[in-house]
Amino acid sequence: MAHVLQERSRTLKIIKKLLYVFTVPVILFIFWWFLSANNTSPYFPSLQSILAAFPETWFKGGLSSRIVVDGFASIGRLTTGYVLAALVAIALGAAIGLNTKVRAFCEPTLELFRAIPGPVLVPIISLFMGIGDSMKIAVVLLGCLWPILLNTIEGVRSVDSVMVDTAKSYRFTSFGTILRVVIPGASPQIFAGLRQGLSVGIILMVISEMFAATNGLGFSIIQFQRNFALPEMWTGIIVLGLLGLAASQVLQLVEGRTLAWYQGMRDSARNS
Amino acid sequence: MSISTTTAQRTRPGGLGQQRQRSQRIAFAAKGQNVVLGLCGLATLAVVVQFLAPLGIVRAQDLPPTTVILGQLASLLADPLLWQAIYDTVYVWALGLLIATAAGAILGLLIGSSERARNALGSTIEFLRPIPSVALIPLVVLLFGPAYESALILVIYASFWQVLIQTIYGVIDVDPVVADTARSYRFTRIGIIRHVVLPTALPFIMTGFRLASSVALVLTVTAQMMIGTPGIGQAITTAESAGNTPKMYALVLVTGFLGVLVNILARYIEKRLLSWHMSFRKEVEL
Numbered sequence: 001m002a003h004v005l006q007e008r009s010r011t012l013k014i015i016k017k018l019l020y021v022f023t024v025p026v027i028l029f030i031f032w033w034f035l036s037a038n039n040t041s042p043y044f045p046s047l048q049s050i051l052a053a054f055p056e057t058w059f060k061g062g063l064s065s066r067i068v069v070d071g072f073a074s075i076g077r078l079t080t081g082y083v084l085a086a087l088v089a090i091a092l093g094a095a096i097g098l099n100t101k102v103r104a105f106c107e108p109t110l111e112l113f114r115a116i117p118g119p120v121l122v123p124i125i126s127l128f129m130g131i132g133d134s135m136k137i138a139v140v141l142l143g144c145l146w147p148i149l150l151n152t153i154e155g156v157r158s159v160d161s162v163m164v165d166t167a168k169s170y171r172f173t174s175f176g177t178i179l180r181v182v183i184p185g186a187s188p189q190i191f192a193g194l195r196q197g198l199s200v201g202i203i204l205m206v207i208s209e210m211f212a213a214t215n216g217l218g219f220s221i222i223q224f225q226r227n228f229a230l231p232e233m234w235t236g237i238i239v240l241g242l243l244g245l246a247a248s249q250v251l252q253l254v255e256g257r258t259l260a261w262y263q264g265m266r267d268s269a270r271n272s
Numbered sequence: 273m274s275i276s277t278t279t280a281q282r283t284r285p286g287g288l289g290q291q292r293q294r295s296q297r298i299a300f301a302a303k304g305q306n307v308v309l310g311l312c313g314l315a316t317l318a319v320v321v322q323f324l325a326p327l328g329i330v331r332a333q334d335l336p337p338t339t340v341i342l343g344q345l346a347s348l349l350a351d352p353l354l355w356q357a358i359y360d361t362v363y364v365w366a367l368g369l370l371i372a373t374a375a376g377a378i379l380g381l382l383i384g385s386s387e388r389a390r391n392a393l394g395s396t397i398e399f400l401r402p403i404p405s406v407a408l409i410p411l412v413v414l415l416f417g418p419a420y421e422s423a424l425i426l427v428i429y430a431s432f433w434q435v436l437i438q439t440i441y442g443v444i445d446v447d448p449v450v451a452d453t454a455r456s457y458r459f460t461r462i463g464i465i466r467h468v469v470l471p472t473a474l475p476f477i478m479t480g481f482r483l484a485s486s487v488a489l490v491l492t493v494t495a496q497m498m499i500g501t502p503g504i505g506q507a508i509t510t511a512e513s514a515g516n517t518p519k520m521y522a523l524v525l526v527t528g529f530l531g532v533l534v535n536i537l538a539r540y541i542e543k544r545l546l547s548w549h550m551s552f553r554k555e556v557e558l
């Protein structure tokens with residue numbers, strides 16, 4: 001009897017949760033659908049026509065469809081630049097953060113580079129690399145680098161020095177100490193940097209493609225806008241939104257896995 | 273930690289002042305040394321850039337020597353057009369940031385204080401937040417063209433979410449016992465928000481504000497470059513298409529300085545508003 005009741009309350013809980021997740025989005029969708037249905041403004045086409053244009057625009061043509069060609073071009077540039085930036089920033093950040101003198105030497109220069117808004121990198125890097133893929137990857141890399149780097153330095157600096165000394169007295173090599181003690185200890189802060197870096201990275205990917213490209217999501221959207229293909233342009237905005245959502249979900253998944261110990265520690269500290 | 277130091281200090285009341293003075297002097301000397309080292313870092317960068325082109329490592333038209341860039345910067349500083357561009361940039365940045373912060377903080381306080389609202393709106397916020405604001409560029413181009421409203425919308429969209437999310441986190445962080453105590457002392461709803469929720473959430477709101485202030489500058493410059501709203505970003509694209517690389521680099525440096533100023537300003541405001549807060553008091557004690 002108790003078992004059945006428990007089961008029922010669990011199902012109720014799930015239903016309640018699903019209701020919470022879907023009610024507002026569904027209401028917004030319905031509002032958009034009906035409010036835009038008789039819209040005469042060309043800039044806000046009806047949701048119906050946007051959805052109707054979607055398959056034609058993105059999925060037509062199998063392997064040569066837009067979603068495959070442009071989607072992969074964009075995702076490839078973003079991932080390559082972002083992952084390279086993360087690796088470089090974490091390695092450099094650990095090296096800089098561990099030494100007070102080096103940190104003092106680098107910090108103002110790094111702060112200046114971080115403060116330069118990423119998009120101005122596009123014309124500079126295209127001077128050196130032309131307007132090919134390597135330019136776009138370099139823009140993403142150099143834009144994401146600074147938030148991750150500065151957060152890593154900050155995180156490494158705040159790692160408990162007792163832990164580092166303990167690792168030393170257990171004869172960890174300095175490389176082992178960095179890999180097993182310093183970087184894990186700094187990882188909550190590193191992830192804060194990774195999150196900031198990801199949103200900058202997506203912005204830079206789109207902008208570098210709008211600036212000069214022959215494919216990619218940013219290029220497609222700007223192309224639709226120039227041709228006044230408005231429902232298609234709206235589908236592009238939706239695709240970019242979905243890409244941003246997917247990227248942040250993937251990062252959240254990685255963060256949840258990597259920082260499970262930290263979340264647990266914080267929860268137990270709060271409950272005690 | 274802090275308790276043990278205060279008891280230790282209390283047992284030796286005579287040495288306390290001297291001790292603090294000495295540790296302050298040491299901290300001051302270390303800070304001076306750090307400033308010198310930092311300036312050395314910047315100088316190294318300047319020297320390296322100075323000799324890259326003459327040594328043939330890069331072409332002078334791609335990266336002119338430091339002296340050329342700084343000379344261009346000096347003559348730009350005498351140009352009223354640059355100051356107009358800076359004014360346009362700062363105007364859009366500040367207005368957008370102000371609107372986004374106010375809206376984000378107020379909505380965040382409202383949504384955060386009700387668990388039901390939080391649950392109901394969570395999925396929508398999680399969906400809308402990661403949409404890159406640059407995706408809206410084609411739309412604002414059509415709606416406003418190269419007017420400052422275009423930039424403003426991008427800035428507000430990008431900064432709003434930063435403040436909103438942080439504010440909601442801050443409200444969740446409120447100690448339920450404190451909130452219940454306030455309620456049993458018959459604080460009104462507004463009184464609870466003013467005296468309990470806001471002080472707890474303020475550090476979070478300020479973190480959101482700090483993140484938003486740099487994102488806002490990025491989006492301001494982006495709009496100027498991509499849409500052509502007047503400002504430094506637009507001047508950069510003009511200099512680039514005219515092939516005037518020294519001017520382009522000088523303008524990029526200006527955006528960098530502006531960014532540094534924005535960061536310093538945000539940290540200053542944060543410090544002023546949170547001087548009573550633990551995390552800042554501790555720094556002062558050291």
